[in-house]
Amino acid sequence: MNKVIVLCKRPVGKPALDDFKTNIEDVPSADDGEVLLKTTYVSVDPYLRGRMNDSESYIPPFELDKPIQSGIIAEVIDSNNTRFKVGDFVLGNLFWKEYQVSDGKDLRVIPKDPAYLTAYLGVLGMTGLTAYLGLTEIGLPKPGKTLVVSGAAGAVGSIVGQVGKLLGCKVIGLTGSDEKVHLLTSKFHFDAAINYKTAADLSGAIKAACPDGVDIYFDNVGGKISDDVLNNINKHARIPLCGAISLYNDADPVLGPYIQPVLVKKSALIQGFIVGDFADQFAEATKQLTSWLMDGKLTYHETIYEGFDRIPQAFLGLFDGSNEGKMIVKI
The missing domain is CATH 3.90.180.10 (Medium-chain alcohol dehydrogenases, catalytic domain)
Structure with missing residues (x-):
């Protein structure tokens, strides 16, 4: 049967x-x-x-x-x-x-x-392609830039952070437990990680971890967490919007702070995407991810x-x- x-x-x-x-x-x-x-x-x-x-x-x-x-x-x-x-x-x-x-x-x-x-x-499938192409095509990472990743211990977020490190960024992860904080800094080599559930002032904690501000925010969760990251973005920050899992189960729309003034003030770009937007780059991206994985640079x-x-x-x-x-x- x-x-x-x-x-x-x-x-x-x-x-x-x-x-x-x-x-x-x-x-x-x-x-x-x-x-x-x-x-x-x-x-x-x-x-x-x-x-x-x-x-x-x-x-x-x-x-x-x-x-x-x-x-x-x-x-x-x-x-x-x-x-x-x-x-x-x-x-x-x-x-x-x-x-x-x-x-x-x-x-x-x-x-x-x-x-x-x-x-x-995962890493060699749609998950890895989403992480790599969303970050490189929209976030435009460069050495010395500060990258913040929400949902950082998840499938996409954990790869985004590693790719960011390989491309020379300082990487900060936001996650929901102390165990995941340890995972991000030990296995995935993030520079720092913050447990958003226990941070009394998440915006302040992000500021402390990113004293030079946030240049790229890879957003997997949306909601209040993203509001706190946006409080810390730099001029010309770039925000690949991959998902909003914190809002997916809301039966009614939830109103939060209006982000338009922040985006205008910071001349920031926020762009939603799905991985299929970059279908013509799948082969090249898969080749790069496979190379990093086989060389032990990506886990x-x-x-x-x-x-x-x-x-x-x-x-x-x-x-x-x-x-x-x-x-x-x-x-």
Whole structure:
């Protein structure tokens, strides 16, 4: 039998386990030109929350009672497609199913090296590309500049900080626990990190860590944290806006300080983006990330849940800060 996880109702506020349902189907078979895939690793990502709303966005919403999709590594267990052979591992945007068939059009064969297999869902996949291209194309890092990263211990943020260091920046991370502060400064070599949950005056703490001001702010969280960073930006600061996870579950709009006066006063640029905006640069960026990773200049961290049934739980953990680095489910 084949387990399938569907979205059975649209979340109101923070998603809950009963927004998901597990259905049972027969295991399909591969027809001519198709491959039968067995799911091995599943990526859960904050952007999936937006697809659970029935609203216009840069990507269509999930349909109710239909399987959810995300980045998945799968093993080819039967093939009627000459591009793939049994035993290949492939990467694609696939359904939350234990088994599924594909015509192979959007699948990419990846190396079987177990030391780096899951990296293709993270540092060598969309996560790494988002971090690298958002920072380099919008943030324009240069040696001596000060970079602040929110959500710094997450999948994207931890790579942004490392890339910033490799490009000569002073890097400060904002995160939500003392354990993650230690992770940022020890494993990822940030110059400093701040626990925003325990800082009595976050704006003041950022000022103390960045006495020369903030030149680049890579924003993954939005909300009050970003307000405090903006209090410290320099003239001509650049702000790549990658996400706003602190606001994703708000049922009603939340009003905060108006940022326009700060942007005008500082002649600052804030630019939202999705990684697809830079699709023509994926190959070059992947080559650079791979080189750094293989040379030991770039590392990554994963939080791995085990078991197909725990995919929704892992997804919910993103909003509790349960992950350090990339959140992945091993099937």
